[in-house]
Amino acid sequence: MPEYLIVFNDEWVPEHTMEELERKRDTSMAVIEEMKSAGVYVYGNGALDASTALFNVEAKDGEPVFTDGPYVETKEHLGGFCVIEAPDEDAARHWAGRLTVALDWPQEVHRFPNIFPTEE
Secondary structure, eight states: OOEEEEEEEGGGSOOOOHHHHHHHHHHHHHHHHHHHHHTOEEEEEOOOOGGGOOEEEEEETTEEEEEESOOOOSSOOEEEEEEEEOSSHHHHHHHHHHHHHHHTSOOEEEEOOOSSOOOO
């Protein structure tokens, strides 16, 4: 079954009080529970921003080189995501829409290409 990534960047999230964020957590978790009950939820997480970055790693001369700290050269940072298995794009739209309404901020959806097929 195709997998879809539902994701938002931290910069897309307007300022909220802690109480508002807790309410949004509760409403989004209710949608996640619906996803689990429907058998489409694979994995997700959130509350990510520049402060949660631990290190970068690059390949140099065939060896990994680690640099501590958040050194991403961008203003945008991953805020949160979930991966779902859905039979088609319409189903992915349904779940992305439910999550967007629960959180009240934009989401972006990607379909994972099947570049690492598994035998069933």
